[in-house]
Amino acid sequence: MPALPVLSIVIWLPILAGVAVLFSGPARNASAARWIALAGAVLGFLVALPLWFGFDRGATEMQFVEFVPWIESFRINYHLGIDGISLLLILLNCFTTVLVVIAGWQSVKVRVSQYMAALLILSGMMNGVFSAMDAALFYVFFEATLIPMFIVIGVWGGPNRVYAAMKFFLYTLLGSLLTLVAFIYLYNAAGGSFAIADYYQLRMPLAVQILLFIAFFAAFAVKVPMWPVHTWLPDAHVEAPTGGSVVLAAIMLKLGAYGFIRFSLPILPDASHLLAPVVVGLSLIAVVYIGLVALVQADMKKLIAYSSIAHMGFVTLGIFVFNARGMEGAIIQMVSHGFISGAMFLCVGVLYDRMHSRMIGDYGGVVNTMPIFASLFMLFAMANAGLPGTSGFVGEFLVILGAMERNFWYAATAATTLIFGAAYTLWMYKRVVFGAVANDKVAGLKDIGAPEMIVLGLAAAAVLFMGVYPLPFTEVLNVSVEQLLGHAVQSKL
Amino acid sequence: MDFAIADLAPAAAEIFLLTMACAILVVDLFLSERNRFWTYALTQATLILSAVILIGGASDNIAYAFTGMFVADPLADVLKSMACLSVAVVLAYSREYLVPRGLNRGEFFVLSLLATLGMMVMISANHFLSLYLGLELLSLSLYALVALARDSARAVEAAMKYFVLGALASGLLLYGMSMIYGATGSLEITEVAARIMDGEALPTILLFGLVFVVAGIGFKLGAVPFHMWVPDVYHGAPTAVTLLIGTAPKLAAFAFVMRMLVEALGMDSLLVEWRQMLMILAVASLALGNVVAIAQTNLKRMLAYSTISHMGFLLLGVLSGTIDGYSAAMFYIVIYVLMGLGTFGMILLLSREGFEAEELEDFRGLNQRSPWYAFVMLLLMFSMAGIPPTMGFWAKLFVLQAVVSIGHVWLAVVAVIFSLIGAFYYLRVVRLMYFESPVDSAPIAPRADVRILMSANGLAVIVFGLVPGLLLAVCERAIYLSL
Numbered sequence: 001m002p003a004l005p006v007l008s009i010v011i012w013l014p015i016l017a018g019v020a021v022l023f024s025g026p027a028r029n030a031s032a033a034r035w036i037a038l039a040g041a042v043l044g045f046l047v048a049l050p051l052w053f054g055f056d057r058g059a060t061e062m063q064f065v066e067f068v069p070w071i072e073s074f075r076i077n078y079h080l081g082i083d084g085i086s087l088l089l090i091l092l093n094c095f096t097t098v099l100v101v102i103a104g105w106q107s108v109k110v111r112v113s114q115y116m117a118a119l120l121i122l123s124g125m126m127n128g129v130f131s132a133m134d135a136a137l138f139y140v141f142f143e144a145t146l147i148p149m150f151i152v153i154g155v156w157g158g159p160n161r162v163y164a165a166m167k168f169f170l171y172t173l174l175g176s177l178l179t180l181v182a183f184i185y186l187y188n189a190a191g192g193s194f195a196i197a198d199y200y201q202l203r204m205p206l207a208v209q210i211l212l213f214i215a216f217f218a219a220f221a222v223k224v225p226m227w228p229v230h231t232w233l234p235d236a237h238v239e240a241p242t243g244g245s246v247v248l249a250a251i252m253l254k255l256g257a258y259g260f261i262r263f264s265l266p267i268l269p270d271a272s273h274l275l276a277p278v279v280v281g282l283s284l285i286a287v288v289y290i291g292l293v294a295l296v297q298a299d300m301k302k303l304i305a306y307s308s309i310a311h312m313g314f315v316t317l318g319i320f321v322f323n324a325r326g327m328e329g330a331i332i333q334m335v336s337h338g339f340i341s342g343a344m345f346l347c348v349g350v351l352y353d354r355m356h357s358r359m360i361g362d363y364g365g366v367v368n369t370m371p372i373f374a375s376l377f378m379l380f381a382m383a384n385a386g387l388p389g390t391s392g393f394v395g396e397f398l399v400i401l402g403a404m405e406r407n408f409w410y411a412a413t414a415a416t417t418l419i420f421g422a423a424y425t426l427w428m429y430k431r432v433v434f435g436a437v438a439n440d441k442v443a444g445l446k447d448i449g450a451p452e453m454i455v456l457g458l459a460a461a462a463v464l465f466m467g468v469y470p471l472p473f474t475e476v477l478n479v480s481v482e483q484l485l486g487h488a489v490q491s492k493l
Numbered sequence: 494m495d496f497a498i499a500d501l502a503p504a505a506a507e508i509f510l511l512t513m514a515c516a517i518l519v520v521d522l523f524l525s526e527r528n529r530f531w532t533y534a535l536t537q538a539t540l541i542l543s544a545v546i547l548i549g550g551a552s553d554n555i556a557y558a559f560t561g562m563f564v565a566d567p568l569a570d571v572l573k574s575m576a577c578l579s580v581a582v583v584l585a586y587s588r589e590y591l592v593p594r595g596l597n598r599g600e601f602f603v604l605s606l607l608a609t610l611g612m613m614v615m616i617s618a619n620h621f622l623s624l625y626l627g628l629e630l631l632s633l634s635l636y637a638l639v640a641l642a643r644d645s646a647r648a649v650e651a652a653m654k655y656f657v658l659g660a661l662a663s664g665l666l667l668y669g670m671s672m673i674y675g676a677t678g679s680l681e682i683t684e685v686a687a688r689i690m691d692g693e694a695l696p697t698i699l700l701f702g703l704v705f706v707v708a709g710i711g712f713k714l715g716a717v718p719f720h721m722w723v724p725d726v727y728h729g730a731p732t733a734v735t736l737l738i739g740t741a742p743k744l745a746a747f748a749f750v751m752r753m754l755v756e757a758l759g760m761d762s763l764l765v766e767w768r769q770m771l772m773i774l775a776v777a778s779l780a781l782g783n784v785v786a787i788a789q790t791n792l793k794r795m796l797a798y799s800t801i802s803h804m805g806f807l808l809l810g811v812l813s814g815t816i817d818g819y820s821a822a823m824f825y826i827v828i829y830v831l832m833g834l835g836t837f838g839m840i841l842l843l844s845r846e847g848f849e850a851e852e853l854e855d856f857r858g859l860n861q862r863s864p865w866y867a868f869v870m871l872l873l874m875f876s877m878a879g880i881p882p883t884m885g886f887w888a889k890l891f892v893l894q895a896v897v898s899i900g901h902v903w904l905a906v907v908a909v910i911f912s913l914i915g916a917f918y919y920l921r922v923v924r925l926m927y928f929e930s931p932v933d934s935a936p937i938a939p940r941a942d943v944r945i946l947m948s949a950n951g952l953a954v955i956v957f958g959l960v961p962g963l964l965l966a967v968c969e970r971a972i973y974l975s976l
Contacts, residue, residue, distance in 0.1 A: 070960075070962065071887075071961060071962040071965060072962060072966075073962070073965060073966065073969055074891070074894070074965075111860075114860075114864070136890070139881065140881040140882055140886070141881075143880055143881050143886075144880070144881050144882045146880065147875060147880060150920075150923075151927060154924060154927055154928040155860075155927050155928060161928065162924055162928050165924070165928070166917075166920060166924065169916070169920060170913065170916065170917060170920075173880075173913055173916055174910075174913050177909035177910070177912060177913055178906070178909065180890070180893070180909060181893065181897070181902065181905045181906055181909055184890070184893050184894050184897045184905065185897055185902060187894065187897075188894075188897055188898050
């Protein structure tokens with residue numbers, strides 16, 4: 001038991017830094033806001049590192065536990081703790097925050113302090129979601145994340161931002177409200193407790209389990225997002241500023257998958273098993289159909305948004321095949337998708353800042369004017385397509401192996417992504433980067449400068465490291481995944 | 494029976510307030526327009542001192558006065574001191590609004606004090622007559638306040654509507670009370686409850702009486718289908734009066750529900766009956782309030798419909814019929830009053846001479862004009878919508894928990910679905926403030942006291958959102974000790 005409340009620091013440091021940025025003054029003083037935000041983000045990442053080094057990879061129980069009674073009469077507690085799954089996602093989140101702060105350095109010009117503050121506060125809240133061990137606390141963080149994201153999309157977004165922001169908020173709110181009712185039901189069923197660990201011990205009849213599963217599904221499927229409730233995502237991504245898109249793709253989508261892993265499977269194993277074919281079916285539709293939809297997009301951001309949905313289909317597939325390989329694959333895929341899709345959106349952001357267009361048709365021959373950028377972009381495109389040696393491969397491969405254990409056809413259908421993914425990503429890459437210089441604007445492009453190089457370089461390093469040497473990541477996961485599957489395979493009728 | 498001054502101690506705050514109201518009425522006659530500040534200052538001092546008397550005299554015991562017509566219990570102490578303080582905040586927010594509109598008259602302050610007295614009598618009533626007396630004192634003061642802007646056709650129409658419908662509601666209520674009297678032979682709340690418990694009451698007449706009482710309560714709360722007056726009055730009244738109507742009287746209305754339904758008619762056999770009635774009122778209020786609010790372009794009307802839906806939520810807490818449910822409802826109403834003060838206060842703050850900032854459009858681009866007030870309004874709107882980490886979330890959570898704990902999960906689902914619809918129009922305000930550019934560039938420079946109060950009000954939304962336990966404990970204790 002460490003003396004310092006590390007998790008609380010990881011959660012509250014970015015939030016306090018965000019508040020500090022907010023009060024650093026209005027637009028006049030943009031550079032102060034940027035520097036405070038950067039300091040906050042970097043510190044936020046540094047304070048999260050002890051989690052990685054102090055994490056006991058063999059322990060079965062939650063670690064870095066903090067427990068403070070919060071609302072005594074309802075037995076709601078400020079109860080934090082992490083396992084390997086949370087650990088990876090928290091680190092991913094802290095890492096991404098640093099990237100988006102640097103990425104927004106020059107591209108955000110109006111109301112800089114509010115933008116940086118929103119991102120930092122959002123980051124702290126998401127750390128809270130991943131470390132909450134109390135359902136009420138989880139819900140507070142889970143839903144509170146909507147507010148800064150809503151503001152980020154609506155204030156700094158594209159022309160249709162108002163529509164996108166409203167759709168994002170209402171769509172995700174619908175799901176989470178049903179989850180709230182489910183939590184309240186569980187609270188009563190558990191004799192007045194919001195502790196997630198207590199819910200793991202509950203026995204409930206199948207009909208109740210199914211209803212609760214649907215309530216959870218409403219929140220988490222929208223968040224992932226799964227087909228057919230994915231329609232908010234392309235809108236949100238297209239309209240959001242680069243930083244918003246990166247956070248959305250890299251972290252926020254993971255909240256949904258994390259919810260499945262933390263709540264649906266272990267609390268409602270029987271309903272999960274019963275309904276798994278449906279979820280797997282939806283996941284495969286996401287992989288194949290959304291992959292095809294991505295192929296025909298003319299807007300780069302929309303293409304990457306659809307590719308995100310397809311990749312998240314892999315995650316839900318891996319979760320609902322109920323074996324260790326699938327589950328580990330799903331989590332690795334979540335982390336890797338965080339790096340890759342984040343980096344892809346950053347690349348589009350780099351181009352957008354220079355050309356103010358996201359249309360593939362406006363580009364061509366970028367490699368001639370931006371060689372360094374083109375090679376980094378190439379790496380991410382390959383990773384997005386699942387090339388071995390990049391992180392994209394590891395997750396997808398494990399999920400396909402897991403699916404194979406369950407059912408050959410699951411695996412066979414999922415494996416088509418290797419074709420579709422390569423097709424839509426590389427075709428887009430080819431049209432944008434290769435060929436003759438398309439027009440004068442492309443001819444006048446300047447290659448990336450130091451801040452962009454740092455951001456993309458960091459992401460590239462992460463993608464390669466995870467692809468070549470995934471062992472440290474799976475090592476963290478082994479025990480936690482075993483634990484969760486233990487709950488998920490035993491009947492709780 | 495011997496009379497001793499000490500017997501009046503439970504009503505000390507009321508007596509003080511009444512004395513001061515009379516004194517201020519007289520003092521104001523001798524003040525010139527320039528010195529009107531003193532009326533304001535005296536009124537504020539009265540309200541704050543009343544709250545001090547209440548808080549200082551608060552005890553865990555239940556004390557009766559005026560031969561059982563008046564009760565001072567912890568529930569009354571909490572609600573009455575809250576009422577005094579919120580009226581004080583109302584007056585502070587209103588002051589700058591009143592002066593250019595010719596409303597800064599002694600009547601405004603005296604009527605506000607009398608309305609407060611009405612609320613206090615209502616909250617402390619242990620007898621149908623004192624309950625009715627308090628209700629009428631409150632209502633009559635409010636009718637007059639609405640009509641205070643006598644040059645405004647809209648205000649006069651609103652006052653007329655309010656008066657006619659209010660009188661009808663009072664009639665219904667009196668009729669119901671008379672039937673209960675007929676059934677039980679008593680008007681004293683504790684006595685009525687005791688007689689019903691003993692099985693001495695006539696069930697059919699009692700039930701008839703109950704129906705009329707619930708209708709009267711529906712009227713006073715503004716629950717569907719007795720809500721017609723709410724939008725017109727909120728819209729027509731001068732905003733300062735809307736702020737008053739929309740906040741403190743809700744505390745009294747809650748006490749009214751507690752005294753009538755829970756204390757007098759709260760035994761199990763009747764609980765089943767009024768639970769069903771309240772269920773219909775609650776669901777209809779949630780539905781109509783939230784859906785119709787979407788169609789409004791006037792912020793005051795929108796908030797009126799939002800009030801209707803909030804009353805639906807309040808009823809959900811009450812109809813659970815458990816101690817937890819009552820505490821949740823009380824917590825809800827206290828939170829609601831805090832939010833109402835902030836939101837209507839914000840309309841006052843943006844208004845200036847010759848300009849009412851009551852349209853939604855008037856909030857356009859507020860973030861660029863004043864980031865801080867935009868942020869306060871953002872917090873208030875998210876709190877109204879029930880999004881964590883604001884206090885509005887906890888209010889909704891506790892009420893939903895009360896409903897689910899009695900096995901009505903479907904009610905909770907209905908409630909959250911309508912909350913989702915409600916979120917849309919609250920978000921629209923945030924959208925206008927943050928995503929659009931301002932059309933109006935007049936500076937926003939409230940006086941220092943308003944600035945501090947409004948900031949505190951906004952911070953309360955987030956502070957009670959992060960540590961709701963304290964306020965909840967106060968509500969739970971009050972309910973637990975008083976029932």
